[in-house]
Amino acid sequence: MSERKTIALIAHDQMKDEMAAFALRHQAILSQWRIVATGTTGGRVQEACPSLDVTRLKSGPLGGDQQIGAMIAQEEIGILIFFVDPLTSMPHDVDVKALMRLAIVYDTPMALNRATAEIVLQAQLQ
Template identity: 75%
Template structure:
């Protein structure tokens, strides 16, 4: 029996509602994947979609971004959906850059908005 691919979910504060709505709209497609998420984002997705199993890590600024980065580096995460807020300053910008750098380095698909994320999960 093969293990389903893993998607990491992260959303900046102003994009958490957007991530919850995305999960609601694409719940059937997301159920085909293993899901990991930073703490608050994962909680919001679970509230919106109680049927989805989401492994929640630490909050992004408290180490969740690094946990997901490590999972990318070890091949545990196959896709990153990271809803960024381009209009807000990010106090942990260095962590965000490190995470996107790892996704690029390890050549995993990375969606930074809903349109791209929907295309990725529909192709899987």
């Protein structure tokens, strides 16, 4: 890749461990991307994979989801990997829905769980 594309990583609540493990498992592929992540998720990914360059935005409920949404609207995001925790309430549900709506509107590949994220990453290699 001559110019690195940007991938956004978000993990809610109990899914942060899963995102860190996912990043560790796919560190070689992710190293080819510019990574942006919401606050805590970005910190956890950096801890698991110190060699990855992760730009940390605000925490999701404090505006990070909306920052990533704005980047999608500006067509700066190539992939959104968003591990949603379906078993906990999301007080910022409207932010989550807005982010997902923007990913759909701008036809940004979006994975909401590990299985789909694996497929999306592998498709980028072909």
